[in-house]
Amino acid sequence: MVDVILGLQWGDEGKGKIVDYFAKDYDVIARFQGGPNAGHTLYKDGKKLVLHQIPSGIFHEGKINIIGNGVVLDPITLKKECEKVAEFGIDLKKNLFISERTNIIIPTHRALDKASEQAKGKSKIGSTLKGIGPAYMDKTGRNALRVGDLLQDNFQELYEQLRQKHQVMINTYHFTEDISGDEKEFFEAVDFLKELNIVNGEYFINKLLQEGKKILAEGAQGSMLDIDFGTFPFVTSSNTISAGVCSGLGIAPQHIKEVIGITKAYCTRVGSGPFPTELENADGQKLRDVGNEYGATTGRPRRCGWIDLVALNFACMINGVTKIVMTKADVLDSFEELQVCTAYSKEGKELTEIPLRLDLDHYVPVLEKFEGWNTDITKVKDFAALPEKAKSYIAFINNYLGVNVDFISNGPERDQLIVV
CATH class of the missing domain: 3.40.440.10 (Adenylosuccinate Synthetase, subunit A, domain 1)
Structure with a gap:
């Protein structure tokens, strides 16, 4: 199972x-x-x-x-x-x-990632520059090195072939960053990896x-x-x-x-891309500060906004979600008013389906307002003890999605999780 x-x-x-x-x-x-x-x-x-x-x-x-x-x-x-x-x-x-x-990421994957992202200029997708995209490209292009290859006698030769292929591509971007230090560290890490299971x-x-x-x-x-x-x-x-x-x-x-499925009680996004409920105002900054919304990997400030039920409903559908965990519910504790996106509006017409390209048109969120609960919920241990306004917020989400929130995280610690 x-x-x-x-x-x-x-x-x-x-x-x-x-x-x-x-x-x-x-x-x-x-x-x-x-x-x-x-x-x-x-x-x-x-x-x-x-x-x-x-x-x-x-x-x-x-x-x-x-x-x-x-x-x-x-x-x-x-x-x-x-x-x-x-x-x-x-x-x-x-x-x-x-x-x-x-599949494994080699140093030239990271160099390719940086070179490609820099070349995009204003069209950057917000890559973390970890070499992920180029590594998956090699996978679908049938050029990738895999963990099992590390154990082959000709691994060094396989590595050089891939590195040279990457170097030709890197040169087209006129990218000149020295990665020799990364290569030394890479081969030390390869020796370490070979000792694992x-x-x-x-x-x-x-x-x-x-x-x-x-x-x-x-x-x-x-x-x-x-x-x-x-x-x-x-x-x-x-x-x-x-x-x-x-x-x-x-x-x-x-x-x-x-x-x-896990959702925050609101929405965040890192890097570029469409975000219909984004708040570029004091509420957005408050969500960022109270929620400590800075990337765990990159440290980048996250874009923040109200919960988007159109996107959430889509995600529940394509995943076949059977249970929902709502995290960071406590971040909403001090808001006088909360809002929930129930549809997108485009040229006066309301949509409840995710379009092919959210970024090509201006989609305005249709928002439903809720009174905030203005209560510290970080010490609450069971659902019955939650403020009624918090229960109403969750009930509305349950009804819209047709899937229930079964767990509510009300703080960062392991025991701060309410079972509904």
């Missing part, structure tokens, strides 16, 4: 804490897509740790953590992350497994399924950044939705049971 946890917005929904909370009920936690552009924030022994590639179940003793073939893996980032995790006394050689089909991922995970193990598939980024269904072209390079679990881990669709 496989349950899925994924983001329903543009990423940054607080997946790390939620996966960490649920992990105790599962035997296996598996990342199925994305790369080091993901930043899942956890708190362990009062210390903050941001995981970029390691699954968020790593701190649970006896759990198996898998990096699936749908991920693009940066050995340098992984090595640094493993060293930080090891400081907490975690033996990664016991509970971290990496699929041999996982590299497995035939799809056989490994299907054997666990046959043994009756409970698996939690962990997504990165968010549904509205999906390469097919997100706000194209301002999207990531992988399938962030539940369908990506099958291709990203090598499991059949009938194994998937629950799809747990």
Whole structure:
């Protein structure tokens, strides 16, 4: 049995804490897509740790953590992350497994990413410059190096072939950044990676399924950044939705049971791209400051706005969401008035479906107003104790989506989660 946890917005929904909370009920936690552009924030022994590639179940003793073939893996980032995790006394050689089909990011991928983004000028998509896009391009172009290749005797030769191919492309951008230091660090990280558990991922995970193990598939980024269904072209390079679990881990669709979708109580977005409910005013700045809306990976300030139920309904539909977790509900505690987007207006006509290109026309959000609850909810332990106005806000969302909010996060700590 496989349950899925994924983001329903543009990423940054607080997946790390939620996966960490649920992990105790599962035997296996598996990342199925994305790369080091993901930043899942956890708190362990009062210390903050941001995981970029390691699954968020790593701190649970006896759990198996898998990096699936749908991920693009940066050995340098992984090595640094493993060293930080090891400081907490975690033996990664016991509970971290990496699929041999996982594609790897090499230093010229990052150089290509930077060169390409700079060349776009005002048309930048807001890449994190981690080499994710170029790595996925090599995957679909059938040029990629995979984790299993690291164990081949001719890996150095394979690496040089790919590096030279990249260099020709980099030269066309007149990009001259020296990456020799990155290469030294890369090969040190490759030696480290080879010491970890590299497995035939799809056989490994299907054997666990046959043994009756409970698996939690962990997504990165968010549904509205999906390469097919997100706000194209301002999207990531992988399938962030539940369908990506099958291709990203090598499991059949009938194994998937629950799809747990995570949404903030409002909306945020990092980088460029359409954002109908964005607030470029005092309310937007208040959401950013109270919610500490700065990227876990990049530190970039996030764009903030009211919750968008048109986009959320779309995300629930394409994912087959069965349960919703609402995070950061406490950020709304001090607002006198809240607003909820129920449709988009274009030239006087209301729409409740996501168009092909949200960025090509001016879509104005149709907003419904709610009174704020003006109460600190961070210490609330059960749903009945929430202010009535908070319950009304959630009930409206439930009714619109046809899927219920079953969990409400009211603070960053692991125990600040209300079960509805």
